[in-house]
Amino acid sequence: xxxxxxxxxxxxxxxxxxxxxxxxxxxxxxxxxxxxxxxxxxxxxxxxxxxxxxxxxxxxxxxxxxxxxxxxxxxxxxxxxxxxxxxxxxxxxxxxxxxxxxxxxxxxxxxxxxxxxxxxxxxxxxxxxxxxxxxxxxxxxxxxxxxxxxxxxxxxxxxxxxxxxxxxxxxxxxxxxxxxxxxxxxxxxxxxxxxxxxxxxxxxx
Amino acid sequence: xxxxxxxxxxxxxxxxxxxxxxxxxxxxxxxxxxxxxxxxxxxxxxxxxxxxxxxxxxxxxxxxxxxxxxxxxxxxxxxxxxxxxxxxxxxxxxxxxxxxxxxxxxxxxxxxxxxxxxxxxxxxxxxxxxxxxxxxxxxxxxxxxxxxxxxxxxxxxxxxxxxxxxxxxxxxxxxxxxxxxxxxxxxxxxxxxxxxxxxxxxxxxxxxxxxxxxxxxxxxxxxxxxxxxxxxxxxxxxxxxxxxxxx
Numbered sequence: 001x002x003x004x005x006x007x008x009x010x011x012x013x014x015x016x017x018x019x020x021x022x023x024x025x026x027x028x029x030x031x032x033x034x035x036x037x038x039x040x041x042x043x044x045x046x047x048x049x050x051x052x053x054x055x056x057x058x059x060x061x062x063x064x065x066x067x068x069x070x071x072x073x074x075x076x077x078x079x080x081x082x083x084x085x086x087x088x089x090x091x092x093x094x095x096x097x098x099x100x101x102x103x104x105x106x107x108x109x110x111x112x113x114x115x116x117x118x119x120x121x122x123x124x125x126x127x128x129x130x131x132x133x134x135x136x137x138x139x140x141x142x143x144x145x146x147x148x149x150x151x152x153x154x155x156x157x158x159x160x161x162x163x164x165x166x167x168x169x170x171x172x173x174x175x176x177x178x179x180x181x182x183x184x185x186x187x188x189x190x191x192x193x194x195x196x197x198x199x200x201x202x203x204x205x
Numbered sequence: 206x207x208x209x210x211x212x213x214x215x216x217x218x219x220x221x222x223x224x225x226x227x228x229x230x231x232x233x234x235x236x237x238x239x240x241x242x243x244x245x246x247x248x249x250x251x252x253x254x255x256x257x258x259x260x261x262x263x264x265x266x267x268x269x270x271x272x273x274x275x276x277x278x279x280x281x282x283x284x285x286x287x288x289x290x291x292x293x294x295x296x297x298x299x300x301x302x303x304x305x306x307x308x309x310x311x312x313x314x315x316x317x318x319x320x321x322x323x324x325x326x327x328x329x330x331x332x333x334x335x336x337x338x339x340x341x342x343x344x345x346x347x348x349x350x351x352x353x354x355x356x357x358x359x360x361x362x363x364x365x366x367x368x369x370x371x372x373x374x375x376x377x378x379x380x381x382x383x384x385x386x387x388x389x390x391x392x393x394x395x396x397x398x399x400x401x402x403x404x405x406x407x408x409x410x411x412x413x414x415x416x417x418x419x420x421x422x423x424x425x426x427x428x429x430x431x432x433x434x435x436x437x438x439x440x441x442x443x444x445x446x447x448x449x450x451x452x
Contacts, residue, residue, distance in 0.1 A: 012326070014298035015279070018272050048323040111397070119421060121325045121368050123399045124207050125247055125451040141451040143248075143278055145300075145325035145368075186278045186300060188242065 001203055004030045004039035006066075006082075008046075008056040016045045016079070019185035023196055036065040041202045042074075046081030050106070050148070051093030053081050063099050070101040075176035075202030077195075083172070083179040084148060092148050102172065102179070104154045108147060113165035121147040128170045128182065130160040136173050136197045140190035142182035149181060176202045206448055207247035207422035208412070208436050209401060210429050212237055212271075214283075215255040217263045221379065221427050231430040235270040241429065242277050244436035247451055249275060250303075250371065250401075250424060252330075253283030254346065265297045272298025282330045282371070288317050295322065303371055305330035306344040309351055309358070312365055319366025324398075329367040331359060333388055334375040340388055347375050355388070356395045363396040370400050371424065377405025379427055384411055386418040393419025408434070409442030416448055 003020055005013060007029035020027050020043075028035075036042055044066060046053055057063050069076045070086060084090055087098045090106035098106075109120045122144045130137040131153065137160045149168035153159040160170040162182075171180040178198045184191035212219045212234050219231040231237075238249055251271060253264035261284050268281055281294045282303030291302040302322070308314045308329060318327040332347060333340040333355035340355035359370055372392055374385035384402045393400055399421035406412060412423040428434055440450045 012295045012300060012322070014269075014272055014296060015300055018298060019276060021273070022276065047326060048321075117397050119397055119399050121398070123325060123369055124421060145278070147324065147368075183278075183300075186276065188276050192276055 001040055003027045003041045003043055004035050005043045006036060007031050008060060012047055013045055016043060016185045019195060023199060025199060031060040033061045033065040036062055037068060040075060042069060042076050044078040044082035046079060046085060048081060049092060050081065050084055050090040051096040053085055054096050054098060067099050067101040070177060073175045073177060075205050077198055078179040079183060080146060080181060083181055086179060090148055102154060104150055106148045106150055109149060109165060118165040121145060122164045126162045126164060128160045128162055131158050133158045134160055134173060136178055136201060137171055142191065143186040144182045146181060176205050206416055206450060208439055209248045209250055209422050209424045210241040210246050210436065211250040211252060211424045211426045213252050213254045214264060214267050217267055219430065221430055234267050235274050238271045239274045241436055242275055245440050246277060246436045248278045250280045265293055268294055268297040268299055280328055288321050291318055291322060301326050301328045303328035303330040309342060309344050312361060315362055315365040315367050324366050324368035327367050328369045328371055329362040330371045331355060332373045332375050343375050356391050359392045360395045363398050367398065369398055371403055372400050374404035380405055381407035384415040386414050389415055389418040389420050409439045412443060413446045413448060
């Protein structure tokens, strides 16, 4: 079973592709809406700015296809900006609409917390604390590279949280949908295992 | 807190010198990378120190080979002069790219990298040498002093969009006399982006000093390449000193 990785032209895909190869799956890069709708497993990676990322999804006509996958609870892995773009909006690009299928808004980390300065971007490892009803997510250290974050797990999702000055969403999950603020493809053996569980869950659909 | 092994790579091999000179062979990059991840490295830096175009294309191939086996973040620096250079390294498997000499010569390179690839991907490699009352930026592998104040440059780089600074003390590089903690503290006071301390580590005690001085991560090369210690030993010692580590 091939994994379709959404290629919007600027995200750094090599790490994700290498991680999937290490799990023994073959991958295809796509920017076709029909593939994003039909493929059994889809990965939406993402680095860079929210506005630019949404602009490219719109150019490629992928916004509706991605929204449909989430609404229909079909296997999708979204990473970092990929997660953020599923929401309604982000403080990073206030005039740009997100895909809007996850009902929340992305915020910047505060500049300081309790009078002490917060290091932003968060670049490094942080503890992931899954909620009790999480299935795919397990506790462990994950690698983050983000300046923006979702403040709370929205209704209809399980997930996990981490703390960087403030408590924020580490990841959301609902069935075969997994949306991570951290980078599972860069999170060592823990991330490798999480990707493996998502693949297994997705293949069962 | 991150422990970050650094591979200086020339012609497809890991090399290491003292004060950026006198390079000697220290193994295969992909084998080293996999070994360090296995020991618990939190991240890896690959610096292309080759001076020739042939060396450059080897470096891209090295990044590709390292990426294939590496499941932790990879920063690549050396020869990043334009956005296209960054693109080439990112396509080969880098997660972050570090600019050094070219950013000093044309600081707008940092704006371009941050705009195109994001701040989380844009690293400033800052090599600093002591001078009266402070530090100045050195470039071209330490061969050239610029007169530019290191603290001023760090601040400007952060404003232009650099998301991290790999801060190397030219005076301490390869000497095993400890990181320049005054330099780390001066830069940490000037910027709120993470600082990776580099140059001078001999043991975990030096790393504790760097982290307490304001570094978010500590880089080490020769003590690891020479097999004097392992990442695992360093992290256990850091934990014993009260520094939270990733298991």
